[in-house]
Amino acid sequence: MANNVYTVITIESSKEAIEKITNLLHSDEIEKADWMEKSSLLADKLYKLIYPNFPENPSREWMIENLGAKWCFVHDWQIDDDIIDLTFDSAWYPPEELFHEIADWFTKRGEFEMEARSEDEAYLHVSGGYANQNGSEFICEDDGLPEYPDEDDFEDNED
16 A cells, blocks of 8 residues: 655746636536545646646556656645645655646746645655746655654653
8 A cells, every 4th residue: 555645735826827727727517526526626637737648547657657656636725816735645755747747837827936845644755846937846855764763762761
């Protein structure tokens, strides 16, 4: 079973750019759906917007190569006038490739700032990223992380 990695991508841009992506992602079908179905529908619309070649039933290999994880769905979202927060739930790794593709989409629409923060439920790596109209960088560090404490290394302080 895969570890879940939760990634929050915050995008700050012009009101016009945020409105454009909101209008492209919004639909009556999403509005009427329950939360789980909304999540799936929103992810499909986002992936089709970002990836012109997004397949109807993407394979594990396609997802890893193009999004950065074998599966990835939109867990939560918050949209304001000039900010969007998208929370993704993915397998094993954060959606690093998706982060870069979203940055490319916003680069074509002017100035923006975007950051990503990821949390691995098993603490196998630490990751995050930053992007603006000048480029994007994402770091996923899985070497040199602190070891979990071994309880045998501590004294029992029970009295």
